Amino acid sequence: MQKEVKMMGHGISYKRGFIPYALAALLIGLIGGFSTVLGPAFVQDIGIPYNNTTWTALAQAMSTAACAPILGKVGDMIGRSKTLLLGVLVFTLGNVLSVLADSLAFMMLARFVVGIGTAAMGPVILAYIATEFPQDRVAKGFAMYMLLSSASVIIGPTLGGLIVSAYGWRTMLWVCVAICAVIFAACVLTSRKQGSDRKLPQNFDIPGAVLILIFFSLLLCIPSFGQNFGWSSAPFLVVLAAGAVSLIGLILAERKAAQPILSGSFIKRSAFVLSVLALFLTQGLMQANMTNTIVFVNYTQPGNTAVSGYAISVMYVGMSLGAVLLGPLADKFAPRKILLGSFLFTGIGCSLLLLFSETTPVFLLMASLGILGFGLGGNGTVFMKVVLSGLTPQKAGAGTGTYGLFRDLAAPFGVAVFVPLFTNQITDRIAAGTAEAAAAVASVHNLAKGEILCVALGMIAVFFLPKRKV
Numbered sequence: 001m002q003k004e005v006k007m008m009g010h011g012i013s014y015k016r017g018f019i020p021y022a023l024a025a026l027l028i029g030l031i032g033g034f035s036t037v038l039g040p041a042f043v044q045d046i047g048i049p050y051n052n053t054t055w056t057a058l059a060q061a062m063s064t065a066a067c068a069p070i071l072g073k074v075g076d077m078i079g080r081s082k083t084l085l086l087g088v089l090v091f092t093l094g095n096v097l098s099v100l101a102d103s104l105a106f107m108m109l110a111r112f113v114v115g116i117g118t119a120a121m122g123p124v125i126l127a128y129i130a131t132e133f134p135q136d137r138v139a140k141g142f143a144m145y146m147l148l149s150s151a152s153v154i155i156g157p158t159l160g161g162l163i164v165s166a167y168g169w170r171t172m173l174w175v176c177v178a179i180c181a182v183i184f185a186a187c188v189l190t191s192r193k194q195g196s197d198r199k200l201p202q203n204f205d206i207p208g209a210v211l212i213l214i215f216f217s218l219l220l221c222i223p224s225f226g227q228n229f230g231w232s233s234a235p236f237l238v239v240l241a242a243g244a245v246s247l248i249g250l251i252l253a254e255r256k257a258a259q260p261i262l263s264g265s266f267i268k269r270s271a272f273v274l275s276v277l278a279l280f281l282t283q284g285l286m287q288a289n290m291t292n293t294i295v296f297v298n299y300t301q302p303g304n305t306a307v308s309g310y311a312i313s314v315m316y317v318g319m320s321l322g323a324v325l326l327g328p329l330a331d332k333f334a335p336r337k338i339l340l341g342s343f344l345f346t347g348i349g350c351s352l353l354l355l356f357s358e359t360t361p362v363f364l365l366m367a368s369l370g371i372l373g374f375g376l377g378g379n380g381t382v383f384m385k386v387v388l389s390g391l392t393p394q395k396a397g398a399g400t401g402t403y404g405l406f407r408d409l410a411a412p413f414g415v416a417v418f419v420p421l422f423t424n425q426i427t428d429r430i431a432a433g434t435a436e437a438a439a440a441v442a443s444v445h446n447l448a449k450g451e452i453l454c455v456a457l458g459m460i461a462v463f464f465l466p467k468r469k470v
Contacts, residue, residue: 014132018141020187021125022148024084027183028118029149031095031176033156035114036312038098040294041169042107049427050295052104054224054419057291059108063115064122065408066216070209071116072123072401073261076394077204080124081191083397087124088187091117092180099173122404127396130388139331142384146323146377150316157290157312205257211250212261216405218243223417228424266399274461275383276406278339281458282346283407284414285451286376289350290315292422292447293365299426299440300358310362315369322377330385336465338382343462345375347455353448358437379462383407386465422447 039053075083094114101107129141163172218239225236254260266272290312322342329338349372355364384403391399422443429439 014134017132017192018128019190020081020084021128022144023183023186023190024088024121025125025145025148027088027091027180028121030156030179031091032149033313033316034160034172034176036157036290037160037164037294038169038172039291040298041164042101043104045169046103048104050298050423053291053295054228054423055104056107056111057419058220058224060111060115060118061408062217062220063112064118065115065220065405066213067116067119068123068404068408069261069398069401070212071120072127072397072399072404073205073209073259075120075124075127075397075401080128080397083120083124085184085187085191087117087120088180088184089117090120092177092184093117095173095176095180099170099177119401119404122408123397123401126384126388126400126404127391127393130391130400131393131396135389136331138389139381139385140328142388143323143327143381145384146327146381147320150319150323150373150377155313157316158310203258205254205259205261207253208250208257208261211246211253212405215243215246215250216409218246220409224420228420261398262402263395263398266395266402271386271465272403274465275387276410278343278379278458278461279383279407279410281454281461282343283376283380283410284418285346285350285372285454286315286319286414288414288418288422289353289369289372289451291419292444293369295419295423295426296356296360296440296444297365300360300437311365311369314366315373318370318373318375319377319380322374322379323381324377326374326378327381327385330382334466335382335386336462339379339462339465340459342375342378342382343455343459345371346379346458347375347452349373349375350448350451350455353444353451356441356444358441380407418447418451421450 039056040050042056043050043052071083071087091114094110094112094117097110097113098107101110125145126142129138129145133141160172163175221239222236222243225233225239229235250262254262254264293311322345326338326342349368349370352364352368352371356368387403388400425443425446426436426439429442430436434442
């Protein structure tokens with residue numbers, strides 16, 4: 001009887017404590033949904049080619065990924081609640097700056113700031129689930145996180161597209177700023193003081209933090225620079241050389257650090273390596289296909305912004321369902337089995353791109369992204385269970401931040417590879433005399449073939465994950 005009371009008390013405690021973290025996850029997803037229509041609307045408004053959406057997305061991805069382990073480590077040291085609130089404030093500032101952007105460079109800076117805010121919130125949310133939830137409910141906790149993140153995005157693309165069409169992208173961003181302010185107030189009211197909160201120690205790995213930011217930012221630039229400037233161009237070679245030098249410096253710095261941000265023992269585990277490999281091959285399809293769907297519709301159905309918004313919303317419905325229906329199964333069955341099933345759905349979603357035509361009906365756009373989202377929602381949840389279970393409270397922020405770094409690299413990797421590949425093919429075909437709509441159709445078919453290959457390789461990586469329950 002006493003044991004039951006204790007378990008009930010713990011359940012109430014961890015659930016109540018999760019409220020501000022759940023609100024932050026809701027914020028990231030909701031504003032992320034609005035932002036899906038920002039890039040194309042912005043570049044169209046200032047009169048530059050669509051392939052420049054790569055740079056705005058890349059700027060945010062760079063800070064989101066590279067700052068995650070750094071700010072996760074900060075969360076371990078100064079406390080999760082302080083780091084969470086700081087992240088919401090920076091996230092809000094980034095959206096305010098985005099409203100004021102009047103050039104590509106300014107918008108890239110603004111989205112970089114948004115990414116820093118996301119990088120502060122993400123690791124501490126995951127760290128709370130990994131350490132405060134009962135271990136037999138961790139997958140359910142991650143499923144809840146995925147549900148909050150993806151379900152909150154559902155209304156974003158549709159509502160954002162309608163606001164952009166009626167009032168412009170700046171008005172849409174002011175709506176985002178208002179949402180940020182409300183969520184910040186709610187987080188302040190629901191946050192609980194942590195006894196472990198303390199000041200940043202003097203032996204914080206500052207050299208490692210600087211080199212992490214430099215190297216992983218450059219790593220994200222490599223595919224984009226190769227696609228946009230040429231694989232033998234001077235800009236690409238400079239970025240490649242700088243990346244190699246910073247990698248060497250990072251390895252040396254982390255070996256010397258008393259408390260390195262990137263833990264070699266954590267990264268070298270087979271569960272981490274194989275999960276990250278599979279994520280790189282497939283998780284980037286989400287962001288890439290969202291952007292490519294918008295561009296595809298703009299070429300084949302000019303002025304019909306709402307259509308792509310509907311399709312993207314359905315993708316997040318699929319992600320929510322995948323997280324809720326597939327993710328929690330990892331608490332009961334071997335994660336590998338669940339992952340292979342979710343990857344199959346991902347492959348089906350990509351295969352439907354082969355059916356796209358100049359008159360693609362909206363239901364086919366929705367089916368492709370919806371099935372893709374269902375698979376990604378499932379495997380995203382299960383991978384968190386595989387990699388993050390068993391982290392200690394003292395190292396949870398750094399561990400979740402490190403995982404977040406590589407997971408978040410996967411999405412921009414897909415954007416950096418598949419978006420330029422798609423848009424550049426369209427541009428090249430149009431330059432060769434092909435009609436715009438026909439060029440978009442031919443390019444999306446080639447894109448589908450590449451994505452299907454990536455899904456197949458991802459399934460091979462998953463097959464080698466441990467068979468045991470995690």
